[in-house]
Amino acid sequence: MNNFFTKNRELTEKLGFSLLTLMTLLTVIPIIGTVIYIIVQGAPAMSWEFITGFPRDGMREGGILPAIIGTFYLTLGTAIFSVPLGIAAAIYLSEYAPDNRATRLVRLAIINLAGIPSVVYGLFGLGLFVLFLKFGTSMLSASLTLSIMTLPVIISTAEEALRAVPQSFRTVSISLGGTRWQTIRRTVLPEALPGIITGVILGLERAAGETAPILFTGAAFFLPRLPHSPFDATMALPYHLFVISTQVPEMPVQIQYGTALVLLVFVLGMNMIATLIRSRARAKRQW
Amino acid sequence: MKNKIVIENLTLQYSDGTESLNGISLEIPANATTVLFGPAGGGKSSLLRCLNRLNDLADVESVSGRILLDGEDILDLKMDVTALRRKVGMVFARPVVLPFSIRGNLTYGLELAGEKRKSRHDEAVERSLKLAALWEEVHDRLDDPAIALSGGQQQRLCLARSLALEPEVLLLDEPTSGLDPISTSKVEEALDELKKQYTVILVPHSVQQAARTSDYAAFFLQGKLIEYAPGTDIFTNPQHQRTEDYVTGRFG
Amino acid sequence: MEKDLNWREFLITRLIKFSGYSAIIFVSLIFFFLLKEGLPTLAEVPLGDLFSLRWYPIESRYGILPLITGSLLVTVGAGLIAVPFGIGTAIYLAEIAPRWVRNLLKPLVELLGGLPSVVLGFLGILILSPTLRVTLNLPTGLTALTGSLLLGGIAIPTVVSISEDALDAVPKSYRDAALALGATRWQTIWRVTLPAARSGVLTAVMLGVGRSIGETMTVMMVTGNAPVLATGLADLFSPVRTMTATIAAEMGEVANASTHYHVLFFIGMVLFLISLFVNVTASAIVFRQKKRAERILS
Numbered sequence: 001m002n003n004f005f006t007k008n009r010e011l012t013e014k015l016g017f018s019l020l021t022l023m024t025l026l027t028v029i030p031i032i033g034t035v036i037y038i039i040v041q042g043a044p045a046m047s048w049e050f051i052t053g054f055p056r057d058g059m060r061e062g063g064i065l066p067a068i069i070g071t072f073y074l075t076l077g078t079a080i081f082s083v084p085l086g087i088a089a090a091i092y093l094s095e096y097a098p099d100n101r102a103t104r105l106v107r108l109a110i111i112n113l114a115g116i117p118s119v120v121y122g123l124f125g126l127g128l129f130v131l132f133l134k135f136g137t138s139m140l141s142a143s144l145t146l147s148i149m150t151l152p153v154i155i156s157t158a159e160e161a162l163r164a165v166p167q168s169f170r171t172v173s174i175s176l177g178g179t180r181w182q183t184i185r186r187t188v189l190p191e192a193l194p195g196i197i198t199g200v201i202l203g204l205e206r207a208a209g210e211t212a213p214i215l216f217t218g219a220a221f222f223l224p225r226l227p228h229s230p231f232d233a234t235m236a237l238p239y240h241l242f243v244i245s246t247q248v249p250e251m252p253v254q255i256q257y258g259t260a261l262v263l264l265v266f267v268l269g270m271n272m273i274a275t276l277i278r279s280r281a282r283a284k285r286q287w
Numbered sequence: 288m289k290n291k292i293v294i295e296n297l298t299l300q301y302s303d304g305t306e307s308l309n310g311i312s313l314e315i316p317a318n319a320t321t322v323l324f325g326p327a328g329g330g331k332s333s334l335l336r337c338l339n340r341l342n343d344l345a346d347v348e349s350v351s352g353r354i355l356l357d358g359e360d361i362l363d364l365k366m367d368v369t370a371l372r373r374k375v376g377m378v379f380a381r382p383v384v385l386p387f388s389i390r391g392n393l394t395y396g397l398e399l400a401g402e403k404r405k406s407r408h409d410e411a412v413e414r415s416l417k418l419a420a421l422w423e424e425v426h427d428r429l430d431d432p433a434i435a436l437s438g439g440q441q442q443r444l445c446l447a448r449s450l451a452l453e454p455e456v457l458l459l460d461e462p463t464s465g466l467d468p469i470s471t472s473k474v475e476e477a478l479d480e481l482k483k484q485y486t487v488i489l490v491p492h493s494v495q496q497a498a499r500t501s502d503y504a505a506f507f508l509q510g511k512l513i514e515y516a517p518g519t520d521i522f523t524n525p526q527h528q529r530t531e532d533y534v535t536g537r538f539g
Numbered sequence: 540m541e542k543d544l545n546w547r548e549f550l551i552t553r554l555i556k557f558s559g560y561s562a563i564i565f566v567s568l569i570f571f572f573l574l575k576e577g578l579p580t581l582a583e584v585p586l587g588d589l590f591s592l593r594w595y596p597i598e599s600r601y602g603i604l605p606l607i608t609g610s611l612l613v614t615v616g617a618g619l620i621a622v623p624f625g626i627g628t629a630i631y632l633a634e635i636a637p638r639w640v641r642n643l644l645k646p647l648v649e650l651l652g653g654l655p656s657v658v659l660g661f662l663g664i665l666i667l668s669p670t671l672r673v674t675l676n677l678p679t680g681l682t683a684l685t686g687s688l689l690l691g692g693i694a695i696p697t698v699v700s701i702s703e704d705a706l707d708a709v710p711k712s713y714r715d716a717a718l719a720l721g722a723t724r725w726q727t728i729w730r731v732t733l734p735a736a737r738s739g740v741l742t743a744v745m746l747g748v749g750r751s752i753g754e755t756m757t758v759m760m761v762t763g764n765a766p767v768l769a770t771g772l773a774d775l776f777s778p779v780r781t782m783t784a785t786i787a788a789e790m791g792e793v794a795n796a797s798t799h800y801h802v803l804f805f806i807g808m809v810l811f812l813i814s815l816f817v818n819v820t821a822s823a824i825v826f827r828q829k830k831r832a833e834r835i836l837s
Contacts, residue, residue: 013725017635023627024636027695028644031651034662085558092559096552108822109562115746115818116569116811117753119783123790123807127572131795148565155562168383172445175341176396177373177452181548186399191386202653209655212755212783216790238657238756245661246760253665260658271653275646 035268038260045258059222059244060252064259066223070139070234071208071266073227074218077143078150078207083200085147086154090196093155094162095184114152118212121149125217140230142218149213150203157199161192194281201274209267211238221247237263291317291456291486292338297352299333301345308333309510311352315503320478320487322501322518324494325533329507331490335458338488339375340368356456373400376449380461380492382441384433389425392433392444396452411451419447420477439470446477456486464492475500494534498522506530573811577804584802594766594780596789601802607809608769609683609779610752613762616687616775617694617751622744624691625698629743632699633706634728645703652696659689660760668761675776681763683779689757694747701746705739706732742821749817752783753810759784782806 053063089110097103125145135141165188173183189196211219220233221243227234241259244251292315299308308330315321323331336342337354340361353360361371373396385392393415394408402408412429416422421443425436433444442462449457459478463471478487478500491497497504501518506527514521514530525531532538580589584601591602628648632641667688668680709732717727733740763778766785786803793799 009723009726013723016725020627020631020635023624024631024644027624027628027699028647030692031647034654034659035650037666038658038662085561088555088558089561092555096555097559106559106562108819109566111818111822112566112815113562115749115753115814116566117755117783117814119755119786120569120573120753120807120810120814123576123786123804124569124572126790127576127804128568132572148569151562151565166383168379168381169385171341171344172379172383172385173395173399174344175339175372175377175379176399176448177369178396178399179369179548181551182399186395187385205653209653209657211655211657212787215787238655241655241661242657242756242760245664256661256665260661263655263658267653267655268650271650 035264038257038264041253041257042259042261042264045254045261050255050258051262054224055222059240059248060250060255064237064240064255064262066226067235067237067240067259068262068266069226070220071237071263073139073234074143074146074214074236075204075208077139077230078146079200079204080147081144082147082150082154082203082207086151086200086203087158087196089151089155090158090162091184091189094159095180095188110152110155113148114156116149118149118210119215121145121213122215122217124148125213130217136231137216137218137220137233138231139218139227139234142214142234142236143230145213145217146207146210149210150207153203153206154199157202158192158196161195161199162188164195165191194277198274198278198281201270201277205267205270205274208270209238209263211236211242214239237266289317290314291357292488293353293355294334295353295355297334297337297350297354299330299337299342299350300348301333302348303346307510308337311512313505313512313515315486315488317486318482318484319502320482320489320500322497322504323488323490323507324497324504325507325513326538328509330510331507332460334507335377335460335488335490337362338456338458339372339377340366341372341377343368369399373452374454375456375458376452376454377458378442378445378449378460378462380464382438382445382465384436384441384444387433388430389433389436389444390429392448393451396448400452411453415447415450418450418477418481419443420473421447437470439466439473442466442470443474443477446474450481454485456488457481459487459489461490461492463496471496494522494536506533508533570811573804573808576801577806577808578801580798580801580805583798589802589805592768594785596793596799596802599798601798603782603802603806603809605766605768606780606782606785606806609762609766610781610783612683612769612772612774612779613686613690613758613781614748614752615772616683617690618744618748620687620691621694621698621747621751625695625743625747626702626740628695629699629702629706629740630728630733633703634724634732645700648699649696651692652700656693656754656756657760659692660757663689663757663761677776679763679778681761681778682776683762683769684775686758686762686779686781687775689761690751690754693754693757694751697750698743698747701743702736702740705736705743708739709735738824742824745817745821745824749814749821752817753814755783755787759787764788782810786810 050063051068052065054065056062093106097106122145125141129135129141129144130137169187169191170183173187214236218233219239220235223235237259241256241263244259245256294311294313297308297311301307311334323334325331333342350362354362385395387395390412393412397408397411413422416425421440424440433441436444463474466474478489481487489500491500498518504518504521505515506513506521508529514525514527521530522534525534589601590604592604593600593602594605632645636644663685668685671677671682671685672680713731713735714727717731722730758781762781762784764780764784765778766780767777769779786806789799790803793803
């Protein structure tokens with residue numbers, strides 16, 4: 001009897017563990033599969049002309065330079081607005097904010113910002129930046145929209161990095177006659193920097209891959225030239241991939257996969273850099 | 288004998304109701320070592336942290352009374368606390384070296400104060416390291432990361448770091464609690480030299496250390512000052528029963 | 540010199556404080572603009588029409604019910620995939636896998652969260668939808684199911700990441716105690732670890748599923764965009780159209796300040812309120828849990 005129970009229990013455990021392992025495999029394999037598949041299918045499209053050329057023949061031939069440059073500009077523009085603001089907000093939450101209702105409200109607002117659907121950001125950008133502030137459909141409007149969307153990612157990762165710096169460093173710095181800001185700038189911030197950079201890159205990575213927020217704020221279907229000023233609309237990799245996979249009939253598959261691959265390299269490249277910075281900083285950390 | 292610090296009827300209460308101070312009055316002489324001792328939670332550290340207003344960082348519910356440093360009330364709202372903290376240096380129980388080089392640790396306070404001249408930095412580095420009896424050991428590797436030093440060396444570096452600012456008062460909160468006996472005696476020797484120039488206020492990590500180092504000693508129990516007397520008296524001939532009980536090891 | 544320092548300190552502190560509150564400003568601004576552009580809908584479209592079954596803007600039919608049911612259907616489908624697989628993977632990573640496997644796979648799963656949704660939509664069109672059409676013998680592969688499968692994939696990283704953190708945070712002593720009482724590891728997982736981590740897991744599910752209701756590009760590309768009222772899970776096999784996809788597909792072509800324009804903002808407002816509800820509830824769960832933990836500890 002006892003033996004039977006033990007056996008039964010062991011059997012359940014074995015079955016259960018196998019099931020969970022199987023589920024994990026079913027989760028992980030498609031991820032690896034997707035990435036590998038895009039690399040394999042997109043690689044033949046890679047050429048100097050594809051990277052540095054303009055689209056020709058209704059985008060069915062030529063390169064995707066304007067989309068690459070556009071995504072680069074948008075990411076940069078997003079960084080200009082969201083990085084200082086995000087880091088400052090993180091510093092406030094980690095170093096200044098008292099534990100009270102107002103602070104809880106700030107945290108709730110950040111959580112909500114993170115949860116707002118990307119297309120709603122698009123609507124907001126259209127309403128505020130494009131129409132109300134009259135920035136038009138432009139890189140400026142798109143970047144501003146994207147930066148508000150990335151803000152919560154940057155704030156929460158940067159705050160985590162700041163909080164990880166030992167409290168004793170702050171106490172010592174203050175006891176040596178440092179003001180709060182001196183303490184932050186000279187001791188806390190440098191120590192938290194790798195973590196902050198990681199958060200910034202992860203936030204920008206999301207911005208670089210987004211389509212919905214720029215649909216009606218700054219994305220151009222097709223531009224025969226590169227944008228000249230922040231008030232120009234621009235092509236962008238994710239929007240371009242959307243366009244050539246749904247809006248253009250008889251699109252060569254190779255160019256689609258090529259575009260997907262470039263976007264993937266852009267985004268995953270940022271992800272890898274972020275991961276690398278984090279793990280290197282962890283290894284070097286002295287506390 | 289000149290009094291460097293005069294504490295008048297100091298009462299302090301934390302928001303969470305832990306350790307507090309209750310009507311403390313105390314006169315601390317210059318150029319001597321004053322020891323604040325007693326069982327944990329008695330208010331020694333709190334008092335110490337009032338003297339450089341480090342308590343500003345904690346959740347303090349209320350403070351009343353006066354603390355006069357050279358006749359000036361440091362609890363005054365108009366007090367420039369950064370200047371005060373430069374004048375009143377502090378060394379903590381656990382050595383906390385900042386994540387810089389040895390030199391970087393020593394010049395940190397000067398840089399905060401706006402002192403940019405390299406000659407002044409170099410002068411302060413050498414002087415403070417010599418005072419803390421660390422110069423011999425580290426003078427040829429000042430640009431190494433401070434974290435590479437041993438625990439005892441780190442604590443002396445922390446001492447030197449405070450001294451680099453040429454303070455007038457030195458607060459030490461159980462500075463040798465994590466150190467081996469040899470390092471401890473090195474720190475104590477350094478302190479013995481230092482009191483000739485500074486006002487040293489020490490929270491010792493044992494009664495023995497209190498007896499060894501004190502010129503004056505104050506016994507704290509549950510936020511109250513029980514007895515204050517020259518060190519030679521308090522450890523050999525305590526006036527209060529409770530002081531005697533503690534000193535002789537009956538509780539604590 | 541000192542004076543100078545004080546001024547700078549004052550200014551910087553102000554700036555930092557202001558930035559700290561920026562999140563509140565932005566959430567309010569977003570809500571304000573959605574209201575400003577969305578509320579005129581109520582004056583322009585009778586409520587009965589708004590909650591009717593027909594979305595056909597060209598004929599001024601603005602019934603948003605099919606869009607809401609479309610979003611719900613796709614989201615429920617995504618949840619049915621993301622919840623078991625997400626939690627299963629999280630349990631495997633936190634409780635069963637050796638440390639190195641966890642350290643390898645967790646970032647990999649989180650990588651999926653970094654894949655642009657447009658890339659998944661693209662693969663959905665090219666690979667998943669033809670496959671589904673052939674294997675399930677459907678008239679079209681662009682169905683709610685296609686959207687659910689991909690959205691499930693998008694929600695999984697969130698579910699895995701947060702649940703795994705929650706499971707990992709359960710004190711080892713709990714497990715040790717259960718094992719010492721003779722429980723198997725399997726029993727320990729189900730009776731001790733998972734219940735102890737339940738609020739974290741619940742948060743993970745809410746945020747993961749909440750994220751999929753707001754997903755736009757993938758859904759727009761693969762669900763066929765037919766504004767037909769969905770009444771049950773059987774509709775998973777036909778094309779649907781979600782709220783997000785409707786906004787994304789139509790906003791580019793409407794005239795500013797037209798009724799259609801206002802209705803699209805109105806839909807945006809509904810989406811905003813849904814995400815507000817999900818996030819406030821999720822953080823309330825976390826908050827309550829924290830409070831309980833504090834009670835136990837004190």
